[in-house]
Amino acid sequence: MFSLSRRTKGEVVFDTLNNLGMLLICFVTLYPIWYVLINAFNDGKDAMLGGIYWWPRIFSLENFKAVFDNPGIMTAMGLTVAKTVLGVVAHVFFTAMVAYAFSRRDLIGGKLYILLGTITMIFSGGLIPSFLLIRNLHMLDNFMVYIIPVLFSFFDLIIFMTFFREIPDGLEEAARIDGANDWIVFLRVVLPVSMPVLATIALFHGVYQWNDYFTGIIYVNNENLQPIQTFLYRVVAQSSSNIMTTAVQGSAVTKSVTSQSIKLATMVVTTLPIVFAYPFLQRYFVKGMMIGSIKG
Template sequence: MKQTGGIRIKRSRGTVIFDVCNTLLMIIICFLCIYPIWYVLVNSLNDAKDAMMGGIYWWPRQFSMKNYQTVFENSSVLQAFKITIGKTLLGTTVNVLFTALVAYPLSKNHLIGRKYYMAIGTVTMFFAGGIIPTFLLFKHMYLLNNFLVYIIPAAFNFFNLLIFINFFREIPVSLEESAKIDGADDFKIFYKIIIPLSKPVLATIALFAGVGQWNDYFGGLMYMTARPDLEPIQTYLYRMVAQVQSSQAANSISASNITAADTTSTSIKLAAMIITTVPICCVYPFLQKYFVKGMMVGAVKE
């Protein structure tokens, strides 16, 4: 029986079976998504040498914060975190503002050449220049071993532009017309009216761009060959994992001068993985309400 507004509605056996199966399926999916993170967290909070014996699945057997202490004491790790935080904040800001600035005029049907610009942008969603041409282009632009290689290439994304365009079209044209009557130009309308009304889509694109910047390891791997001090934490972790696998030494520490008697390369790796995951997990709940609304608007085909 299901009670709705004081009226008891009898549910059919098929509906009950479906609800039970659906609930069990969702529980299984949630478990499969959450448990790997929980496993990494538990092992990172366990004593490194004890964890090497295995058998730790649900709770730490010998609780220890030595792994995290070692990570934060290492200058290379801290430098990698600084680069990651810097490129995430700056790259996200540039991407959101620049993409919005391009999307606003393209949301107007009277823009000269609009269809031509949209056609060119659509092609870039399905075809890319390739790794070697991109590398040569960045070389001629003097972006190799330069912090700006994280910012300039990621300043624009056509998929994000489509979401912006669909959102801007939902804003009443009367607002812009009234502002123009009061003497406001296009730039003033954009910054004073359009941007303040676009919090949902701004938060959505910021989340997309921020997660992409935070998780990116390929840029540091390909374009920072001579500047390891400019590598982000994800590239740092990639090199750590690659070295551990190639050395095949269970207790060897990565070549980044991480040395501690009570830690291993695996324990350091697990602790660093948790540290890199926590910031995104903390940011997402605050952006979720804007994210859902922004995606609903962006779901309409342009």
């Protein structure tokens, strides 16, 4: 029998202060989200009186009813879902495909390509050249402006390339002995064992696509092609404009809904989907990279 050594007083004090500090950080991080949530579920007119800190004082779903009754918001939400799904699939596949080529140590000019790509991570042409390029490519007021300009990321390529270089050579060699070419090796060998990095890049780019509002502001004038975050930006920036009138026009709840309550409800609607998606991808972050894929 081995007796456990008793903890010293200093260790107890350190652990206590450490736990209290972490609780404080969690509270400071989560309370603003909770504050938005409870005010979104509170009656709009009552919320204007203030004093709501922990629970809704007058619970109401009218704010969300006004949000979902607005066809503009629903159109923006549908477009955001479409561009997020399509953008993630295209970005992950294209970047992984290029990264697989870069991961080959026998790639001619590979070091030069990596140097040129690294330069693009540090320097960029700026907003005006980017706008002129998008205009000349005829992608203004075009859905593909959300997909093609961000189809490739050199930063994500480095993550993919590092991962691919750690895949045992025995996997590819076995596939090539069976007659597989580069495409078959990439699609049926490399990608299936790369789920952790695929899920990570998919989450990163999915969050970017979902939260991107700047593209809709700069390159899109058609309101039917503006994503939900651009719509939310317009709501926040023009809280007293016709957007608020449109959001509640013709509704029986105009007396209990305010511009501020519409803002908060819209923020909740636009944030929750990406929050719910995270737990389904998190499990891939902690998986071993090559568990069971090759026997030693």
